[in-house]
Amino acid sequence: MIFLGKARLFSLFLMSRYVVKFCIGGDVITATEYIQDPGSITSSGGLYRMGFFSPNGSANRYVGIWYSNVPTNNILWVANRKNPILDSSGVMTISGDGNLVVVNGKRELVWSSNISNSVNDAKAQLSDSGNLVLLKQSSNSSANGAETLWESFQHMTDSFLAKMKLSTNSRTNEKKALTSWKSPSDPSIGSFLASLDTRGIPELFIWNGSSLYWRSGPWNGNIFIGAPEMQSLYIDGFNLVDNHEGTVTYSFAEASSLSYLLLKSNGDLVQPYLDQNSSSWGIAWSSRGSDCDVYGQCGPFGICNAKKSPICSCLRGFEPKHLEEWSRGNWSSGCVRKSLLQCNGTTNGSSKASKKDGFFKLELMKVPNYGIWTDDDCQGNCFSNCSCVAYAYDSGVGCMYWSGDLIDLQKFSVGGTTLYVRLAHSELEKKRYLREIIATTVIIGTLIVIITIWFARRKAKKQVKESKEIYLSNGEAPLVVSSEEMLGENLSRVKFQEFVLYKIEELAAATGNFDDANKLGRGGFGPVYKGTLPNGQEIAIKRLSRASGQGQQEFVNEMVVICKVQHRNLVRLLGCCVEGDEKMLIYEFMPNKSLDTFLFDPVKQVHLDWRTRFNIIDGICRGLLYLHRDSRLRIIHRDMKASNILLDEELNPKISDFGMARIFGANENQANTRRVVGTYGYMAPEYAMEGRFSEKLDVFSFGILLLEIISGRRNTSFYEEDQFLSLLGQAWQLWNEDDTLALVDPNIPVRCFKVELLRCINVGLLCTQERAKDRPSISTVISMINGEIVDLPRPRQPAFTARKITQDTDSSGQSQKTCSANDVTLTVLQGR
Structure with a gap:
């Protein structure tokens, strides 16, 4: 416990005798208006509250800041986290020298803002950003004349709010960082610290004492590329200023939403958010998605993949350093090379062009730690540098290379970067021989299948x-x-x-x-x-x-x-x-039935957040790509719609109902039929009117389905009183009015995912173009929705977008809903 000097103690004693007003409202603290437990103050906008609290499971009293009018108090900042008050006698006030202080019932100093220069006229104010600011008031006491002496945003605890700054001064190594609580019931400083490292390519690190626990991957000017799940959050929320004092600022995209970042006592960095429907806190993102997110889980040259068991394996050309430990699940020692590198193909002074080292390509990777930035020509620079063992390229960062051990490699399902690892020529040869073996096996297998089919056909013809x-x-x-x-x-x-x-x-x-x-x-x-x-x-x-x-x-x-x-x-x-x-x-069995049971149900559709919808969109694309390009047969589904997309227990999509599918020959790109099948509202014009179909028919249907997923509304849900014939017509008008986001389902927070939503609506309109040749292939669609193609073409007017001119009425003047909104599959329709 820190004790006051005699003069300061005497002044506080006098204040305690003669000032009897304690603060239970307003947003300021002065020498005469203070907080006495259990009093509190509230920011002028009513969003934040500051006062005394006790953590769950503890009777100790602390001064903290939390969200006001929220059922569960998530503590965002703590003053006296090192020195709790043991009873309810605490007071927070302005001392005689102008410091903001917390004292206990014995008038012992528990916490102080510790400004060095004495100030006579000071006040503390809780702002609507959650920042507690100590101000020196001017003679006229105007807001513009107040000088900031101290602020809580410069002394963060475990929570990172909008307008806060994480920073590291590369010259002095002075950090503004988050520090975890010791436990959920003890806000004293715990083992974990989250800070920005700007010594190389900037990254966010979480430290467990002196050991690195987690890293975000390099900052590329837009996102941290080692945390792919946070991409949309970073696009709208984070900014990094890279100078001698690198600074990360955060601003949540949806200002009306309550959300922040929290460094938990177990070292997990999470993003809590308040669910407005249930008034309870949820977790939008966590740095600990799997065991692979622990730094260096698989040791040097080991690669971690949470989708595999065991999760750790050695890179190609490497083997476990200690096989017995590795087999027991202790991967910390990592892997070592099987074959030594030749370093640019030169051995004993002689050039051996046939023995040059090469590079093995790894996609969707979290790149290793401590990358070094270099100029263009990534491969050339790495190949000419004997110490370079791997390189990668990101459009925002440029070329990166690594020397020494490659640590903290991780395989992602989406996102990440392509990494090229240097291997000895002999290891690359093994890969080539393996390809030849596989190719030979495939050729022989194909011949056997062809012969079997030939005999089967002959038997059928008889x-x-x-x-x-x-x-x-x-x-x-x-x-x-x-x-x-x-x-x-x-x-x-x-x-x-x-x-x-x-x-x-x-x-x-x-x-x-x-x-x-x-x-x-x-x-x-x-x-x-x-x-x-x-x-x-x-x-x-x-x-x-x-x-x-x-x-x-x-x-x-x-x-x-x-x-x-x-x-x-x-x-x-x-x-x-x-x-x-x-x-x-x-x-x-698909426990969640079909997509339409969720998408068009006002109750269930709230379970389809944008991230889930985007995964469904991507999964449908992957299934169509397989049907159109990657399977042994080229298949056109011909009846793509929401009711034919089934959802498993994790809401992953599976295309179903192949009763209408058409199999194409190897060299066949387009065909005609006199038997048109499918569902009104999803048929491409060339198919519905002329019976011509190709894979662009499925692309058209997918475009309609994409707009339905975004809007939560059926394409055929428009009636005579509506302005449009279809959802597609509405999307086209909103596009021309530059109000495209008005199409989005109200359950989706538009500002959080603005870039992805605009991109997907653009793709939906491109998929539904009048002419089949103007529509992209499904492989191009995948590249577009995942941002691999940045500059998307501007769509022309899609098919079936005519607006209704008048509304017909019967003789009684009553409007009749004659448009069908059913989801019936057509089985026979004669094309022209």
Whole structure:
């Protein structure tokens, strides 16, 4: 405990005897207006409050600042964190020398602002930014004449608010940093410190004592590239001034939202935010997303991937330094090279061009610590420098290279940077030989498949004269079905993968005899039921309705297509059942049903925050890219819509319903059909009117779906009283009026994600252009929405955007809602 000098103690004693007014409101503290426990003051706007508090689980009293009128008090700043008051006798006031002080009931000094120059006329004010400011008042006491003597923003504790500054002076190494609480019940200084390091390329570090615990990755002028989840937050919230006193400032994008950064007592840097609906605090982001976020988890030259088990592995060309420790899960010693580098291809003074070192490419990486900035020609500079073991390029940073050990490497799912690691020639050779082996295996396997298909086609052709043919829409030889009863026999020839042939008895038992209580929904194909097999596995059963316009062709088509494709964003087929008139497909069960059940439900759509919606958009793109380009078959889905996007337990999207899909030949880019299938509102004009289709048909449908995901409204939800024919028409007018963000679902905080939302709406309009050739491919769409293509083309007027001129009325003058807003799948429509 610090004791006052006799003179100061005497002055406080006199003040305590003659001043009886204590502060329980207002926003200022003076020598005559002070806070006495349990009093408090409130900022003029009512957002922040300062007073005495006790942490959960503690009876000690502290002076702190917190959000006012919030159910749970999140303490943002603490004055006497080193010296608690043991009872409720504390007072915060202005001392005789002008300092802001906290004293206990014995008039012992507990905390002081410690300004060195004595001031006669001082006051402290709690501002609407949460900053407690000690001011020297001028003779006229005007606001403009007040001089700032001290402020709490310059003496941060564990919370980082808007307008605060983290900084490090590279000359003196003086830091303005966050320091954690010792524990949730003890605000004294804990083990963790968060600070900015500007000695090299600026980064945010969290230290556990003298050990580095977490790092953000380099600052590239826009974001910290080692924290990809915080990208949109950084775009709108962070700024770094890189001079001899590097400074990071933070301003939350949505001013009306309560949010800040908090360094917790366990070293985790999080972003709490107040959920306005539930009035409770949530976490928008955390630095500790996985064990890979702990600094140096896998040691030198080890790479951490949270999606794998074990999470640590050695880089190509490296092996564990201590194999026994590594096998026990102790990865701290890291990895060592298998083969020594030749350093620019020179050994013993002789040039060996064939033995030159090379570089191995790693994508989506968190780059190592302590990168060194260099000029352009990254590879050339690194190759000519024997100490350079890796390099990377970021458009905001430029060229970076590393010498010595590569520490804190991490593989991301999204974001990050491409890293090039220097390897010995022999290690690169192994990679080349492995590619040759794989290529040879693929060629041999392809030949076997071709020969098998050839024999199967010959066998099928012999049966054409004896049976009615059902032509699959894949351009291949027909699958022959002479009757309903023969369908089961023919399915045995569809051996593209192993799948289960279920009996109708076991499916009836799994669904309670197809009880309506187990019905998940109904599509153009028929009802879909949830079932539970005897082993506990949950399944979804798609039962062909005899009343459906779809029949054997669609059933077999879906079986053929989905058996040939496998991707994380495509629904997985488990088997089928064909008995008599019954035809059923059995899929993996999706607990969250289809996208439309969330997207267009006013109650459920609040669960789809923008980050979740963006992941759904990206997943749909990845699934379409696989269908269009990466699978063994080129497949056009032809019925992309929200009800055909299923969501797993983590709301990851999976494309479903391939009954209308069309398989293209290897050299086929476009085809015509007299049988137009799909759903009104999602059909491209060339397909709906002329029967012409290509992969650009799916791109058009995706563009409509993209706008629906952004707006939370169906494309077909407009009626006669509305100004537009469709959501697409509304999006186009708002684009021309430069009010594009008015399209966005009100549940999405626009200012937080303005850049991504504008980019996605632009892409949606490009995908729905009138002419197919003006629409981007799905691979280009992926690059656009992820910001890899920065300058997006300006769209022309999309299809189907005509505005309604008048509203028709009947003879009674009452408006009739004649526009259909249903989601029915068309099965036959003759094109012109």
